Amino acid sequence: MFKKFDEKEHVSGMTPLKSSVQKAMKNKIIQMYPNIEPYITQIMPKKEGLKVVKCHDHIELFAVGNELIFFRQRESPYYPCLRLLHKYPMILPKQRVDRGAIRFILSGANIMCPGLTSPGATLIPAEQDSVVAIMAEGKEHALAIGVMKMSSTDIQTINKGIGVENVHYLNDGLWHVKL
């Protein structure tokens, strides 16, 4: 989504978010990611207003102060940004890929099934269309955020093609956005 994203070209404006919308968003996030609940006040303090950064292709980024925390496209679910995920790794369930896949993911490739089923990887049960963090063999931190394109059982049985779509990865356009 952010492979060709450029801050200068694609950002069209930043506006504060209405408090009612903020509240709705917060509830939705807690509903989606229950693990985040104890920390939600740290991540989105009540005092500081949320800002929404509108970008082309109906992408919206949500920021607190100078830090981006969530983003979404059209009516998609809210995805946490990688920096936020690094701080609070328990937000998302974690799929782990083998070592060979890392460099492809870091250049923006989607995650293919074999990368998730090979010995170095761990595949945890997850539904189709759920949001997951992509970890890597031998690494401590997430390197991408993705959406399951198949359910975990399908990945196991079919073992071919795209298993997880890469939404946001280290060093992509969003990673480099500075507010």
Added chain:
Amino acid sequence: MASADVEDVPQKDVSYPRKLIYCGECTMPLEFCEFHPNYEKCKKWLEKNLPDQFDALMRLSEDDPTAGGEGEKKKQKRGGRGMIKTRKKTGPQKVTIARMQRNKRKYVTVVRGLSTFDIDLKVASKHFANRFATGSSVTGDDEIVIQGDVTYDIIDVVQDKWAEIEDEMIEDLGDQKR
């Protein structure tokens, strides 16, 4: 490093938000530096800025055959696939100053090229506005327009404020037509 598998439940011995250090060269978490095309640069940066971390990382790659050593051998040779493109960084270039005629006897001063020095244009424009007691605005990608003819003083002001801009990096283009 088993910590990657199970952290769905917040761990008790870690306080959140977790702090982690990002590499100054490739901006990724340190452990991913080895996948960056400019790994050598990352190493240098790390050695210079965080010697402790550097030592730990080096020891790790020696102990663990899957990290580092063997990776080099296994490197895919064919095609250029899977390589991360490095973003071009343009280093500091030149600041240019121009005067433009606005209305017979009135002028504006145009300063270009400040952002190549990693200067925040908004802050710069505010500084100019305060300094010259006049209007100043960011008008483009890398352009600040100061109302009034301030060419007599602007070079000194720029150099006072940002000492890294040297004499030869700043150029007065004189009168320009818009």
